[in-house]
Amino acid sequence: MEKGSHSFAAASKLFDRLTRERSWLLYAWCRRCDDIADNQDRGGPLGDQGTPKNAEDRIQAIRVLTRRAFEEQPTAEAAFDGFGLVADECNLTMEMANDVISGFALDASRFAPANERDLLRYCYHVAGAVGIMMARVMGVPEEDGETLDRANDLGIAFQMANIARDVVEDDAAGRRYIPADWLAETDWGNGNHASPENRFKLAGIMPRLIALMEKHEAAARLGAARLRFRQRWAVLAAANIYGAIGRKVLDRGQLAWDRRVVVSGPEKLWHILRALGQAVVNSPPAPVEPIIWSRHDFRPVAGW
Known part of the structure; x- marks a missing residue:
């Protein structure tokens, strides 16, 4: 975690010891799955992706190793063995894990969203579903659907901040997460949005993306209010840090991608x-838009 995500590493230190160590085990599984899927090392540069069959084989390996972890069978992969432990202790399910693995499968298939709904479903699978598992690690029961919904919102907000920050880097790797219909409104074809000469127009899309990020961030803060103090503090710290990433991209305009x-x-x-002050006061403002969605609106991935 220290190498793969400085922001998560900082926020995780605010948890109580048991939650912190469980969160590290969950993160290690997510990181290792991502590395296998993208043939990389701890979130570093993408490796050779090979043929579509190679990508499918890597996703299948993740599924097999994860199922073995749930069955408490040895995997020869510390990250998967650790995930099996935390899954058993926190009642995580294979269905939850499969939702996350589906996100890796989307990237392996070179998925690119056609519209905002596709974008939200992608963000659910690669981050919102992780937020739901993280809520279970923090002790949120399965019956508390409202808090699990808001955990999904936080993951979605985090992923949108990542998309805003990494849009040019993703394009260099042959990936696009800005919806095609958003780009069509700028009269671009796919593949031109990240070109240096188009950065001004690309910056013009960011208010829309960051507004969507902030919509889900505001909803997530309502869920954080239901957590225990140390957990609430850690979650709000992560929300503040990732929100700052998205807002920095917005503030920098066309210069946002000159440096990371x-x-x-x-x-x-x-x-x-x-976040400490926010956790103590524990009175998040009501979102501007009414919350009329739940985590179930963003799944399943089947049928795309």
């Missing part, structure tokens, strides 16, 4: 301290 947007150490400390 990061939240510095002192900035992280400020966001953590601000």
